[in-house]
Amino acid sequence: MTVTAVRKDPQRLTLTVEAEFGASVDRVWQLWADPRQLERWWGPPTYPATFTKHDLAPGRRVEYRMTGPAGDQHHGYWDVLEVEPPRRILFRDGFANADGTPNTDMPITTIRVGIEEVARGRTRMSIESVFPSTEAMEQVLAMGTDEGLTQAVGQIDAILAAETIPR
Amino acid sequence: MQIAPPDFDRVFAALADRTRRDIVRRAIGAEEGVLELAGHYPMSFAAVQKHVAVLERAGLVTKERVGRRKVVRTNLEALLVARRLLDRYEELWRARIDRMNELLAETADAVDTPERKESNR
Numbered sequence: 001m002t003v004t005a006v007r008k009d010p011q012r013l014t015l016t017v018e019a020e021f022g023a024s025v026d027r028v029w030q031l032w033a034d035p036r037q038l039e040r041w042w043g044p045p046t047y048p049a050t051f052t053k054h055d056l057a058p059g060r061r062v063e064y065r066m067t068g069p070a071g072d073q074h075h076g077y078w079d080v081l082e083v084e085p086p087r088r089i090l091f092r093d094g095f096a097n098a099d100g101t102p103n104t105d106m107p108i109t110t111i112r113v114g115i116e117e118v119a120r121g122r123t124r125m126s127i128e129s130v131f132p133s134t135e136a137m138e139q140v141l142a143m144g145t146d147e148g149l150t151q152a153v154g155q156i157d158a159i160l161a162a163e164t165i166p167r
Numbered sequence: 168m169q170i171a172p173p174d175f176d177r178v179f180a181a182l183a184d185r186t187r188r189d190i191v192r193r194a195i196g197a198e199e200g201v202l203e204l205a206g207h208y209p210m211s212f213a214a215v216q217k218h219v220a221v222l223e224r225a226g227l228v229t230k231e232r233v234g235r236r237k238v239v240r241t242n243l244e245a246l247l248v249a250r251r252l253l254d255r256y257e258e259l260w261r262a263r264i265d266r267m268n269e270l271l272a273e274t275a276d277a278v279d280t281p282e283r284k285e286s287n288r
Contacts, residue, residue, distance in 0.1 A: 002268050006257055013182060017260045023271045031267050041266035127260060 004124070016128045020118065028115050028123045029086030032056070047074070052100075056083055062091070063100055077102060089113040181225035186210070187218050190239070194228050197240035201230075204239060 005018040021028055031037050035054035043049035043066045053063040062078035075096035082090040090112050095103040112128040181187055186208055193204060205215040219239060222228040230237050 002264055003261055008254075008257070012188075015256045015260070017257065017264070019264045019267075021268065021271055023275075027271065027274075028267075031270065037270060040270050041263050044262060044266075125264075129256060129260075 012130070014128065014130050016126060018124060018126045021123050021125065022121060023123055024121055025115055025117050025123050026086050028125055032089060032113065033085065056080060056089070058082055063096065073098070075100060075103075087115050177225035178227060181221050181227055184218070184221075186215075187222055187227075190215075190218060190222060191227055191241050194239040194241040195243070197231065197233075197238050199239060200237050201239060 002019045002021065003017060004020050005016075007016040008014070031041065033056055035051035038051055038054070039049050042051075042064065047066045047068050049064045049066045051062065051064045053061060055061060058080055060080050062080060064076050066074045066076070068074070075098060076093065077096045077100070078091040078093050080089070080091045082088065090110070092108045092110050094108040097103050110130040112126075114126045114128075116124050118124045182191070189207070190204055193199065193207065201216055201219050202212065204219070205212045208215055219228065219230075223230065226242055228239050228241050231240050
């Protein structure tokens with residue numbers, strides 16, 4: 001089993017997953033830094049991701065779309081906050097409209113990736129997701145439309161359902 | 168795999184606020200009414216009342232009559248909803264990590280000699 005630890009904090013809506021790989025830090029870094037490799041794992045086989053923009057630098061943006069079995073497309077983006085190759089990435093993962101502009105009605109997940117060597121050829125990766133940001137949810141609340149929120153969550157549900165591989 | 172409790176969205180939104188999370192924590196013991204709860208925060212009674220109302224609508228707390236008083240009680244069931252959401256996120260990342268592993272295994276030869284990777288094509 002590659003996943004070595006999972007920590008959940010329901011009150012902070014935070015999930016931390018740690019995994020170990022039999023590969024070097026640089027090799028694991030490439031999983032994130034190379035869009036063609038990213039495409040191989042970000043989306044499930046039924047909803048493969050295509051990264052149309054991949055500028056992994058602070059202040060820059062990564063854009064992708066996921067295509068479903070019926071040709072349905074779901075757009076997403078990362079706002080890259082911090083990058084320290086080959087060890088660290090901090091970004092906000094959000095939903096986008098068809099034209100690539102952020103869908104501001106949708107919650108944003110903040111993801112912190114850490115990569116470190118535990119032994120020669122053995123690398124630990126930790127992924128901390130905060131879902132969603134307080135600001136995003138406050139914004140939705142301030143709008144006072146439960147309808148918009150329901151719809152947004154419905155879309156997340158659809159995407160999550162698609163991404164979940166039944167065991 | 169379907170996990171979609173009806174008030175999932177509200178629970179989600181209600182827990183996004185620090186004061187409300189604190190109210191949920193304090194109300195587990197179901198000892199205080201809104202007035203007593205308001206004493207813990209540097210904000211007006213009305214503001215705290217609003218927070219409690221948001222939590223109530225999300226099903227995270229209920230107001231219960233104890234003798235002549237009304238106390239706020241946390242509904243632990245609703246908190247589990249948040250946990251289930253995190254469970255689903257765990258599944259998502261486990262699946263991603265499985266795929267990462269497959270990808271790493273596939274290119275294991277190239278790891279030892281990274282220079283070869285490009286010229287192989």
